[in-house]
Amino acid sequence: MIITPSILTANFCELGNTMDEAIAAGIDWIHLDVMDGNWVVNRTITFGPALIKSIRDRVGSEIFVDCHLMVTNAEENWEQYVDAGVDLVIFHVEAVEDIQGLIDNLHARGCQAGAVLNPATDASTILPYLPSLDLVLVMSVVPGKGGQSFMSEMEEKTRTFRAAIDAQIDAGGRTTKLMIDGGVKAHNVAQVADWGVEVAVVGSGLINDKGTIAENLAEIHTALGA
Secondary structure, three states: EEEEEHHOOHHHHHHHHHHHHHHHOOOOOEEEEEOOOOOOOOOOOOHHHHHHHHHHHHHHHOOEEEEEEEEEHHHHHHHHHHHOOOOOEEEEEHOOOOHHHHHHHHHHHHEHHHEOOOOOHHHHHHHHHHHHEEEEEEEOOOOOOOOOOOOHHHHHHHHHOOOOOOOEHHHOOOOOOOEEEEEOOOHHHHHHHOOOEEEEOOOOOOOOOOOOHHHHHHHHHHHHHH
16 A cells, blocks of 8 residues: 655644655655645645755655645646646536546646545545546545545445456556545554555544654554564
């Protein structure tokens, strides 16, 4: 399983050092949560293309960088994030009218396309677009709402995507990755691995004041091995 840190739990004054620490620990995928203050329930504003470009410049081209757009206008401003240097744009299906059009636009710019759905959104919303998607992200918390626990009831939805992706690959189609985000830590990472998740976004379970990123990552890897 690929473990990718969400930088929202980092000290932004030390963000460059945090990126260096993560890469030194073996991280090769960075997950960036973009909130515009409108779409998420707590009206949080995080960061935009300027900071993402700085992160891209800091980590170099060998590190995979995605951005999770929790915004109301992904169809209008996606190109700013591609220009900033992300490898993958993940958009919310609930906030996009022309899903296939956005996927096609991203691919035309040489950027991977990912779709994410809220816990309350049915898997059927994304399944028709699976052959074109490079990644599907299942949220195991409500985006933007702090202090939530991991929602184990997302198992059925996650396994639905796993089965559909496997069938697609078996038929010679795209190797779409399956990601999960929200409340994933060492104590439940093996559980989501069993569901068929390939990429897990980890925030406070990886970047915290209880241990270094390397120590926390080692704990997660131990849990996966067990």
